[in-house]
Structure formats: structure tokens, C-alpha cells
Amino acid sequence: MQPRAVDAAGVAHETAGAGARIVSLVPSITETLFALGLDTQIVGRTGFCVHPHDKVREVPKVGGTKAVKLDAIRALRPTHLIVNIDENVRDTVEQLRAFVPHIVVTHPQTPQDNLRLYALLGAIFDRMQQAQRLGDALEARLREAATRSFAAQNVLYLIWRDPWMGVARDTYIAAMLRLVNWQTLPDVRGGVAGAARYPLLDFDNAPWLADVDRILLASEPYRFTRTHRDTLARDARLTGKRIELIDGEMVSWYGVRAIEGIGYLLRQASAP
Structure with missing residues (x-):
């Protein structure tokens, strides 16, 4: 009997053959599928799938993570579609079920969840050895983080402006930041999915703002720049707070990027 792997929606998947089209x-x-050595089986990706640069450019685009081109996917005749609860629209995924045989749902919420993600993809696409190597590398990073000591910091992690948007404490981003003892504010939780996971912020009505030590301006989904940083530094409401740019991919991308991302955070938290 073939091994079965259970995805984030509770669906069990059998091991795909060499002819799988993903x-x-x-x-x-x-990015993680390429790291698992599945280059020849990846037949479609979004325009936001930009890593690894030299390989994704050979793969056809099928729209964005939310504005998906259904006909483009249909034409590629995929056997497997990989989606995420936070990043993709449920109604669109349901439409794709009509012609994609296997839809694999993912939802990592902590850095440790990447271990299950590697194992899931490795089991489905017969890349267990490669998945184990990624798992070993991630566990080494997690052990390194656990043995380090960092000063507690309350951080405001901004992902958007006009309107300002932050992250709830039950997001993957917040869990990554906790590895270096950075606790996100405001103290809210958004549930499994939805806008509350990325709350709107009003600096004029934010009593918690006084407790923020550090403001992090992410490079994605909004591309904050030094100009934005300098503008915020002149805001009287933020006087005395450390304001800095941060690589959003390193903090918010799960999968293989988490290995490098944890190392990046360890360096950021150690910087004077």
C-alpha cells in the first residue's frame, strides 16, 4: 500500500507518480518544491512566485495568488494544485476542484510547522530524503534559536500603509518573531483565516502604541522604503521608538525559506 499524507484540510493524499504535474x-x-528537486514537474506558478529566480522564469504564470486565471491552469492539465488557507481565495480553489484531481491545502502557522510541510510534500511527491534534509537543517536552526538569549522587545510589524496594517499574534510572522523574543503588538488574535489576522491600525486610537519598542517595516506585501522609515521617524506619536526596515520574505515565507529566515532573524536581533 502506498503511504498517505494528510494536508491542512484533513485530506489524505497518496504518493504521486513521476508523471505528476504541479x-x-x-x-x-x-520555492520549496524546487528545493525538493521537483523542477521538471512544476508546470505552473503565480507571478509572485519569484524564487529561485533562474528556474521560475521557465515556468508559466497563471495569474496571482488571488487573481487566478482558471483557463490558464486548465490548459496546463495539472494533476496537483498546491494552495494555502491564508493566501488563496476559497471560492477560487473550489472552482479549480472541478478539473484538478488533487488539491493540497497548506497552512503553516509556526516555524515548527515547516517540518510537517516538508514531510507532506516529500511524501506526496516521493521526495522523502530531500524533505528529511530540509527538516534536519530547520531543526538545527530552531535549536540554535532556542539556545540564544535575546532581550524582550514589543514590536509593531507593519505590512501595509493607507491604511496601516499589522499582524495578529496567531500568524506565522508573529511566531517567527517570537523565536528572538519579539512580541507583536497589538495583542490580538485573528483566528484561522480572514482580515483580522492582519488588523487595521489607527495610531490616534492605539493605547498599546506606548508599549512598542521597535517598529518593523516589511518589504512585502507593501514595499516599505527608507523614505517611509524617515517619515515615520518624524511622527511625534512614535518618538523614541526604533524604526527599521525588515526583509518580509525572510520573516513571512515558510517552507525552505524558513531555514535562512531564522538565521536572518538571529542576526537582526543581535545587531546593536
Whole structure:
């Protein structure tokens, strides 16, 4: 009997054959599929799937993570579609079920969840050895983080402006930041999915703002720049707070990027 792997929706998947044709609607998972050595089986990706640069450019685009081109996917005749609860629209995924035989749902919420993600993809696409190597590398990073000591910091992690948007504490981003003892504010939780996971912020009505030590301006999904940083530094409401740019891919991309991302955070938290 073939091994079965259970995805985030509770669906069990059998091991795919060498003829599997994969479309990924999740940028960080597209990168991970390449890291697992599935280059020849990746037949479609979103325009936001930009890593690894030299390989994704050979793969056809099928729209964005939310504005998906159904006909483009249909034409690629995929056997497997990789989606994510946070990043993809449920109604669109349901439409794709009509012609894609296997839809694999993912939803990592902590850095440790990447171990299950590697195992899931490795089991489905017969890349267990490669998945184990990624798992070993991630566990080494997690052990390194656990043995380090960092000063507690309350951080405001901004992902958007006009309107300002942050992250809830039950997001993957917040869990990554906790590895270096950075606790996100405001103290809210958004549930399994939905806008509340990325709350709107009003600096004029934010009593918690006084407790923020550090403001992190992410490079994605909004591309904050030094100009934005300098503008915020002049805001009287933020006087005395450390304001800095941070690589959003390193903090928010799960999959293989988490290995490098944890190392990046360890360096950021150690910087004077």
C-alpha cells in the first residue's frame, strides 16, 4: 500500500507518480518544491512566485495568488494544485476542484510547522530524503534559536500603509518573531483565516502604541522604503521608538525559506 499524507484540510493524499504535474499558487511553496528537486514537474506558478529566480522564469504564470486565471491552469492539465488557507481565495480553489484531481491545502502557522510541510510534500511527491534534509537543517536552526538569549522587545510589524496594517499574534510572522523574543503588538488574535489576522491600525486610537519598542517595516506585501522609515521617524506619536526596515520574505515565507529566515532573524536581533 502506498503511504498517505494528510494536508491542512484533513485530506489524505497518496504518493504521486513521476508523471505528476504541479501548479503552485503559493510563492514560498513554489520555492520549496524546487528545493525538493521537483523542477521538471512544476508546470505552473503565480507571478509572485519569484524564487529561485533562474528556474521560475521557465515556468508559466497563471495569474496571482488571488487573481487566478482558471483557463490558464486548465490548459496546463495539472494533476496537483498546491494552495494555502491564508493566501488563496476559497471560492477560487473550489472552482479549480472541478478539473484538478488533487488539491493540497497548506497552512503553516509556526516555524515548527515547516517540518510537517516538508514531510507532506516529500511524501506526496516521493521526495522523502530531500524533505528529511530540509527538516534536519530547520531543526538545527530552531535549536540554535532556542539556545540564544535575546532581550524582550514589543514590536509593531507593519505590512501595509493607507491604511496601516499589522499582524495578529496567531500568524506565522508573529511566531517567527517570537523565536528572538519579539512580541507583536497589538495583542490580538485573528483566528484561522480572514482580515483580522492582519488588523487595521489607527495610531490616534492605539493605547498599546506606548508599549512598542521597535517598529518593523516589511518589504512585502507593501514595499516599505527608507523614505517611509524617515517619515515615520518624524511622527511625534512614535518618538523614541526604533524604526527599521525588515526583509518580509525572510520573516513571512515558510517552507525552505524558513531555514535562512531564522538565521536572518538571529542576526537582526543581535545587531546593536
